[in-house]
Amino acid sequence: MLVAGNWKMNGLLNDAEHLAEKLASGNTQNRNTEVIIFPPFLHISAVARIVQKFDIKTGGQNCSVAESGANTGEISCEMLLDIGCSHVIVGHSERRSLHGETDALVAKKYAAALDVGLTPILCVGESLEQHNSGETEEVVVRQLSSVRETVGLGGLCSGIIAYEPLWSIGTGRAALPSKVQSVHETIRSCLGDEGAKTRIVYGGSLNSQNSAAMFAEKDIDGGLVGGASLQAEEFLRIIKMAERL
Numbered sequence: 001m002l003v004a005g006n007w008k009m010n011g012l013l014n015d016a017e018h019l020a021e022k023l024a025s026g027n028t029q030n031r032n033t034e035v036i037i038f039p040p041f042l043h044i045s046a047v048a049r050i051v052q053k054f055d056i057k058t059g060g061q062n063c064s065v066a067e068s069g070a071n072t073g074e075i076s077c078e079m080l081l082d083i084g085c086s087h088v089i090v091g092h093s094e095r096r097s098l099h100g101e102t103d104a105l106v107a108k109k110y111a112a113a114l115d116v117g118l119t120p121i122l123c124v125g126e127s128l129e130q131h132n133s134g135e136t137e138e139v140v141v142r143q144l145s146s147v148r149e150t151v152g153l154g155g156l157c158s159g160i161i162a163y164e165p166l167w168s169i170g171t172g173r174a175a176l177p178s179k180v181q182s183v184h185e186t187i188r189s190c191l192g193d194e195g196a197k198t199r200i201v202y203g204g205s206l207n208s209q210n211s212a213a214m215f216a217e218k219d220i221d222g223g224l225v226g227g228a229s230l231q232a233e234e235f236l237r238i239i240k241m242a243e244r245l
């Protein structure tokens, strides 16, 4: 299982260090569950120093497609790797909707991450409108195909897929586990035999009350947690749910 915490643009350095310390002291290091946290860029180094010996990994919430050079304000994949990151989130819905990231750009970011040896977590998912008009599978398949066309099936399967319906992110309305399972089956079928071991995780209002039922589904290999990852006790409870499976 895999439990990832996306801290988004929250907290100051002091808050990040406190949260990291609480996670480090509470993490049981039960190794059937991989734990990765995604602090804001500026806090990654400090957080990594605190958590790495407790087997908690760190990653970036975004990355540049460029390797280096004249890209003011951007952070390259190699820079993330250099400060101890193992993972990077690409195509989070907030990047797509608030920062205009297209499927093509997300695919390039995915490729840039693979090129330096970072594991990308590709976020896919439909809007409420698309959900209501029954387009979920179509949207998700299109988002996956764009990455597959850029990095090939092997490349796609070597990352992690996070299914995050937009209408459930930050709303307190997690999707029904059975419905998530069905979307994950569609995702798994797009990956073919090579994707049998690819982790497909769910994200959207996960908490300690709903994660056990979610993680119990066959094709749900863990979760990407936003809001609940900012409270150490709650995030640790979600990790415990994953460890039981």
Ligand code: PEP
Pocket: 006, 164, 168, 169, 170, 171, 172, 203, 204, 205, 206, 224, 225, 226, 227, 228
């Ligand atoms: C997210 O933003 O990736 C997310 C899943 O957020 P939340 O858990 O707060 O819905």
